[in-house]
Amino acid sequence: MNVILWKDTKKNISDIEKKAPCYYAIDFDIPADITKGYITTDKKNFEYETSISEIKKYDENTDKDLLFKKKPASVTVIKIDSIKKIDKKPISDFKLNDNKSEIDSFAVGEEFTVEYKEKSEYKIPEKDEDVIADLKARGYNFPLSVVDKLAKYKKELPPDKYEKLLKRVNLEIEKREVDPYEAVGIIAAQSIGEPGTQMTMRTFHFAGVVEMNVTLGLPRLIEIVDARRIPSTPSMTIYLTKEYKNDGEKVKQLIKNLENTAIIDVADIITDVGDMSLTIKLDAYKSKDRLVNISDVINALDKIKGIIYNQVDNERILIKLQQESFKRLYQLQEQLKVTPIKGVPKIKRAIARYDNSSNEWILYTQGSNLKDVLNIEGVDPTRTYTNDIIEIENVLGIEAARNAIYREAENTLSEQGLDVDKRHLMLVSDMMTFSGAVRAVGRQGISGRKSSVLARAAFEITSKHLLKAGLLGEIDPLSGVAENIIVGQPITLGTGAIDLVYKGQKK
């Protein structure tokens, strides 16, 4: 269903709010089947939703006593039934007609509609339910992966042996369970840290082997636990939908649409100081390679203000300034170089590789822009992945970021042939996302936000923390490890966690 989107002033909007339902004269022509409109004040987010019931031509003589957007230029009159303030809708929520990506004064477009459904793939399989009932009767509590295996043996084994098996499994699980007050964090730190020392040396051998140079080894691991805003080599793995994944031609086309192309990538810019003009000369080979023609360049030039351009011939465009100035001419030349023609911002390069195990084309990119790529036609949004953890957090949420941290750390370690127990990595990723945002391990993150003053002071920048605590009158209940070591008490771990209370008998 089409909707109308337009920009308006705050004053007009408040007028409509006061008078609705009312007739409103606008300065553009719209199709007659529209029943819904959105208003923006800043061209980026739409804050008001209106329902429109009547559309007619503006007639100067008969239409009086109505509201005007711009009085002299009125073309159409619409009847606004109601207007209400809504949560900001960004312009990316709409698909504008004529392939426009931004709004000038008005636009007709389609609203994206998504059917939101909860994902619920997992149900306890029927065969497992018997086992779970068995376990409950005996007071055992096993992980589901163990239950799954036991279900198989329940059928095969005679009851007495099955009973024995359950007992034995329970014994083994109890033996391996973490005890209360066990210092799992320290064990995880050591278990990841020790293999890390071996990684340092091996990194050099692996650098540069991969086609698309991606940071590996220890530098990458540090990047992950530091929760850097931008990784040093952001890269995406893009999976394609059914129609695209086996069609080489379509994949080629998609790559060209993905790669961010600026004018300098396909043309030469020649400055003529005597004539105060710039000439864009399209490079035939480069532009063919990137599937760009001269009309694409002209479309890009439309967005630059204060210039007059003329197409000289098939490969040259002459640009002049509206107000002549050498400074502006120089600025314009720099501006033209980076003016994007097409493609997704931040995606520098994309290559396709045919995966023989799953029989499909997979795209790998340099640079990452998950939000925009997910909405491109042909991209399978459910599998597409980036190695930028912060971006995943922003686009897919904190739980996805937690999985991404685990996945990246696991991949980095296993790529080097190191075998770190998965549980340590899970603990790290859980701790990093505990607060609802990805926090680094270190001064800025987990350690820097401990509640105890002494623990923070013992870690880094001692004087700053103590001074601030003194000013604010902070209290330290001495419940952690570092604090108790400082004051010389047993730490609250393992056996030190127990308090003995003696209740004397009355005589």
Add this chain to the structure above:
Amino acid sequence: MSKFNVLEHEIVPEHHLVPVEEEYKVLKMLNVTKENLPRISINDPAVKALEEIHGKLEPGRIIKIIRKSPTAGYYEYYRVIVKSVI
């Protein structure tokens, strides 16, 4: 072409809203109060997607997450919605 529901992405685990009546059961099972639970921002994309299904959610609601684990098969994790996260 349409906008994408983040809950369908393979890296996003299942998110379910815990009904208010059942919250005490969860807290009793874990032996914690709400303040001790891991947090999730009200502006988190997954919470926004849940809002499309259940209507506006208030801070303080509990979300059940069914995670896939390489060691334990599937397990449940709980997060409480908060207004702002650090």
